[in-house]
Amino acid sequence: MxxxxxxxxxxxxxxxxxxxxxxxxxxxxxxxxxxxxxxxxxxxxxxxxxxxxxxxxxxxxxxxxxxxxxxxxxxxxxxxxxxxxxxxxxxxxxxxxxxxxxxxxxxxxxxxxxxxxxxxxxxxxxxxxxxxxxxxxxxxxxxxxxxxRYKEEINGVRVDKPRMPSVAGTEDPLMHRxxxxxxxxxINEEWQPQIIDDINLPYQVYQAGNKVNWSQREMIIARMLFETGARASEIIELTIGDYRNRKSHQEVITFNKGSYGKKVKFLRFSKDTVKRLFHYIDTERKFFDKDHLCSHELSDGAPIFLSSNGTPFTYHAWYYHWNRAMHANKLSLNPHKARHWFVTSRLREIYNISINESEIEQRKNELIKYMKWRNPDTMNVYEHYFDETKHREAHDQMLKQMKQNENDYNKLRKSSKKLQVSQTLKDEIFDENLRDLIEGLE
Incomplete structure (x- = not known):
């Protein structure tokens, strides 16, 4: 309605x-x-x-x-x-x-x-x-x-006058919030981080999409969700220029929650997804594009993802396809959980490749800076605090492992071995700092 x-x-x-x-x-x-x-x-x-x-x-x-x-x-x-x-x-x-x-x-x-x-x-x-x-x-x-409740607090030291601002130093400080x-x-709202540690979760989602005949567009967005850790809107609203403005062919720039539309962070995905993306642009997207343009003919401002009406694709329209696939395959999965899955996978990789506590802390900080962009200033500010090269090295290892896991999953599925979605990760693996990290995803 x-x-x-x-x-x-x-x-x-x-x-x-x-x-x-x-x-x-x-x-x-x-x-x-x-x-x-x-x-x-x-x-x-x-x-x-x-x-x-x-x-x-x-x-x-x-x-x-x-x-x-x-x-x-x-x-x-x-x-x-x-x-x-x-x-x-x-x-x-x-x-x-x-x-x-x-x-x-x-x-x-x-x-x-x-x-x-x-x-x-x-x-x-x-x-x-x-x-x-x-x-x-x-x-x-x-x-x-x-x-x-706060009538007395509103009145200040001057009779029948409002309180002076705290910086004035003339009023006693408030004793409670x-x-x-x-x-x-x-009254009982306390957000708990959702730690998703099932290595096969992305491939179950891809398979769910296949069963309801997802188009190339929905499949690419789903792959980018799991490979980048981005929010869905940060992917759906990408433009051609967002891809062209990065040096690496595996990256795009996008906005972040709180950046007021400014392109302040980069996302990185696999070579396989790059191939799928350009195949989509030059086939499915070209068909719906009112001017039927190929990738090299599109302007920087052109949206990467289009609706069947040739208009920019929206989160609301995309969520319909996601929700239909999840319901049809009896998967209770909010798309934001893909973001939690990404962080959990990166944390696991950090522990696997680090040889001492110092390396673990360093890589955790790199991940924090990748996932928790808070400052809406220019990219140079972020580049100063985050070494992209180090992230690429660790990210490449994760993407390589994801590809291997996908192949293994497909082999097991074809041999009719059922796989169950794991909902939690053993708490003892994660210290409080990691929980603070994951809380920053919301």
Missing amino acids: YWYEYCPKHIESKYKLLVFKENQPFLPLTDYYNDCLGRIDKSSATSYLNCLLPFFKWLEEESNFQGERVQWNDAEEKIRVVVEDYLMHEMNCKIRDRESFRFINLTNKSPNTVSRFLSALKSFYKAMIRLNQYTYNNPLIDGQAISN RLTDSYFKI
């Missing part, structure tokens, strides 16, 4: 993206995404939008307040009731009443997107109020509880 498409480059519009409801433009979510750009980076805006689409569909089909469907622009009391219903029945959360707000307990059936959904919805209503499209208070903000102003407060 709700879906979106990016604006084609040849069309001038103030909107970078249009959200549709039953093939008609749906302006509230379209305006929301447009308002997000410049406030948060593009990948976060898209992530928020993907969290909201299922909720808006549910709102249209399942919501209920006193026997009637609830609209997104209804009063805050109605919105809070239906959000609470959505959290309980669709996200398997447990909810406890507390004064003017609600405590949210996650269960083992709750998706790991609960916090992101609440942040997205809170952000949506902030934008609608800012754009004068929602006339009530933000239903996701608990203004009353914050006002009551302020609670979140959210109406729905998650």
Whole structure:
């Protein structure tokens, strides 16, 4: 019912993206995404939008307040009731009443997107109020509880005057942290790193894709997920120029979460994937390209991956193919787990090739700098802190081993030997520093 498409480059519009409801433009979510750009980076805006689409569909089909469907622009009391219903029945959360707000307990059936959904919805209503499209208070903000709890803190040493900023040095420091102003407060949220140590996991995914007839495009994206450790959006939104701007033919540059679209990091993949990529560009992609251009004819700004309509491929469209393959093959696998699998594999390789603790620490730091790009500045800043040559040497060894593992897996599969997905890695192998490393992936 709700879906979106990016604006084609040849069309001038103030909107970078249009959200549709039953093939008609749906302006509230379209305006929301447009308002997000410049406030948060593009990948976060898209992530928020993907969290909201299922909720808006549910709102249209399942919501209920006193026997009637609830609209997104209804009063805050109605919105809070239906959000609470959505959290309980669709996200398997447990909810406890507390004064003017609600405590949210996650269960083992709750998706790991609960916090992101609440942040997205809170952000949506902030934008609608800012754009004068929602006339009530933000239903996701608990203004009353914050006002009551911190009334004394708001007043400073001057009678009936607000507190001076802390740098002024005239106010006593606050003795405790302020609670979140959210109406729905998650109280047991503690992210645990997912350590995926099944060497055959990528090849099971590739086989799942083959069974549902993935195109070259879906297969290449899946291979790049496991070979680079990148987020899906960082791969799906690659351009031809992102490939041409690297010295190595096995590399591309891409944006990172928090880089606001700046190309600040590089990804590296196998020679086999390079061959597959160019075969895709000169065959499948060329067919859907409106100008039917080959790889050497494309401009730097041309997207590498196209939809069947000749428009830039999107995460939302790609996820449909991923999800279909996972369901058809009874694999419970979020695409982000490919990123965890990559890090676990690199860590295993570090332990295998290092001869002492000093080498282990050095290679861990190299991997940290490859995976945890935080600074949105130019590539030169990153090049200063990270020796790409050392990463290439270790990465080549991993890719070589992956190719061997793939061959071994295919031989075993043909001989009808069943392989099971391993879910965890023995905890004693990983120290706390490694857990800190993996936590940085989110």
